[in-house]
Amino acid sequence: MITNFRLWPVSASSVAGQFNLLFVVLLILCTLVSVAIAIFLIYSVIRYHRKSENELGSQKRYNIPIEVAWTVIPFILFMAFYVWGANLYFHIERPPDNAISMYVVGKQWMWKIQHPEGQREINELHIPVGRPVKLTMTSEDVIHSFFVPAFRTKQDVLPGRYTMTWFEATKPGKYHLFCAQYCGTKHSGMIGWIYAMNPVDYQNWLTQGAPEGSLASNGEKYFHQFGCANCHHFNNQGRCPDLRNLYMRPVLLTTGQTVTADDSYIRRKLHDPDAQVPWGFSAGVMPNFTGIVSEEQILALISYIKALGPQPGTQEPSSSGAAPTQYGTQKGIGGPGATSNAGSQVEKR
């Protein structure tokens, strides 16, 4: 009846080893200190147990060097672990450039996942071993949290914005996926499996699924279906900006500020088109798509715009005021002197 009892979690990601090391070192240190305190406590309680009703203890009140020592030494030790832990956190929070992008939409009470190749999964995620995978996540309703204990990663999934997590599986296998943020009645049912596969098996799995088209090509379909193409022409003649070579580039706004055209910016334009209008264009042109496009369709559209280039990692993603000249001449795309304003929050940096 009671199966698979264990005392140490499965470790199956590139981060897991680093987590384990830090956890075990800190655990050993804490245990040693706790045991030392306990021994001293028990020794005092037994050795100085009251011998007679009228006995009085020593009346020593303080010892300054000892007070200073047990204030300063713990603080220094704490700082060592603070730095170590912050270092690991930076690593956990920053995806490598070569990560495969996948997209997650959480809703009460399921995980919906889209692969760039077009595969869709519910409560299951197939990934290759040895390749970093980056998940861009959002929620259709309440806050969820994407938690894979075997990978030692967890990230809240928020409605109305994108959050990001990444991992690199190191061992093929089947691992728990939990929702870690309480999300309503069937919270404990919002669970699934991560299937980490050898690259060859993963390729087979991808081809087996045989979806109708890639995520970007679905995005292209929506681009026409929702009438985006009517205004966003692939030249500078349309009423709206040309979306080619836009992804992750700086956009100069009518306010004079600059934002990066990242996932969050694109999503925001669909829900609140009159905010953050690019320089040279006017508000009131683009309709509001709230309630018309689903979160998954938005992710497909983003994927399409991303496919229109440039590819991530090939150029500096964020503006430093020195965008290539071809963009400097283009309407609304950040030019010289534009200041960066990280208004979009998809990725922490």
Next chain:
Amino acid sequence: MAQAVAEAIQKNYLNEKQGLLSWLLTTDHKRIAILYTFSITGFFFLGGFFALMMRLELLSPTNWLVSSETYNKLFTMHGTIMVWFFLIPSIPNTLGNFLIPMMVGAKDLAFPKLNLASWYVFMLGGGVTVYALVRGGVDTGWTFYTPFSTSYSTTYVVAAAVGIFIAGFSTIMTSLNFIATIHRMRAPGLTWFRLPIFIWSMYANSVILVLNTPVLAITLVMVGVERIAKVGIFDPALGGDPVLFQHLFWFYSHPAVYTMVLPGMAVISEIVPAFSRKPMFGYKAVAFSSVAIAALSFLVWGHHMFVAGESVYVAMAFSFFSFCVAVPSAIKVFNWTATMYQGSVSWDTPMLYAIGFIGLFTIGGMTGLMLAVLGLDVHLHDTYFVIAHFHYIMVGGTVMAFLGGVHYWWPKISGKMYPEGLARISAAIVFIGFNLTFFPQYVLGYLGMPRRYAAYPEEFQMLHVLSTAGATILGVGYVLPLCYLIWAWYYGRDATPNPWRATGLEWKTPSPPPAHNFEVTPVVTAPRPYDYEAMKEELQLV
């Protein structure tokens, strides 16, 4: 003989006036403390009942006892009742109410009528919360995270929030009363550095509560406004920001966590010197550590949100302050332990609870450090590791301290001695039951078992069964004192004014004390607190 009879019928706060009305309309801080004791004991066992139901449900990986809906309501009501109607008022409003005027040598608190009003407000808040419960409960978790609480939950969120909102006023009233009393009502000669540590900690605690409770109040109002009027504050569908709620809530609730444990530390800081017959070691360090905890407690709220999409630099700042706040807690543990060293250590029940507190608080504190480590929190956050951590502090810490304090001051409160042997046994039962309940939850946590799961994968069952077994033992450990303390109230041996030969002013008046605490206002001449040296003759110690 005549004198003995006169003494036997001596007037005290318990027998001076009789009848129910004399209790319901009393402005005596000691009687109000008793009223609060009744209330919070009731809430404790109500919250405990919910906990027991949860533990029974978790015996099996499937929903064998209650549905998911019911389970979610159970943990919500357990948290709500325990946090706002037991832990926060527990020690301050019972022992604090009873002892603060006596420890500073005053006849009552600064505002006796406000004190009575705070009890009625508290009961009104409790009543509204219980109404929410009876009508069908709440399923948001005690943390009321948005947008679930504002737009998705179909349960009695507003009623529960109103109950907590009302109870907040009672907290503020009591805290103001304590602050005013400690500032203005100290006996002649009782300077700040002659005050017991209990007063220092309760003072720090009251300052936190006066500052942070209004933040909770306004946050709950915003939840209500969004839920009823659909004004977009937290729900992105209405144009709000869901994480804003977490900032506001934890800005209140992390300091609130310290207001649950500072009173526990206050009690332990009295028990340890009294039962070691030694002054508090490092008195000033311990006193200021309470103040440091109060100040730093307002700078750590973001450590609840390391995986909520916080920037890494913000997370680093909150992690840093979380380590900082651990330093004053560590100072306290070291000084308590050092106070026992070379003392005359008694093994009476209050001391057993204090020793238990130090051990469990140390474990709870150490695991708190692990959670403050950014890279570790990513995995441990929202798992049973967190549950185990804060139960070690709240139950292993505060509840142990509360029980220790109740035993320590029971002779003063009731004028009777409790049965020592039985009390020691139940202290041991609490300690064993507690560890068996919550230690397996640490393991569950780092294995990856998430919080608030009504059903779970089979591999976690063994540890859940152990935890439930522990909970039943713990339950016995809590019911026993309830029984024998009530028994002792009627049939216990009469207590002398100072049965432990302790140094505080509260022991310089009869047990139970007269209505105005002291026949003559005490004048403090001893230069230092816990001055056994100066009181050697008086206490007949050698």
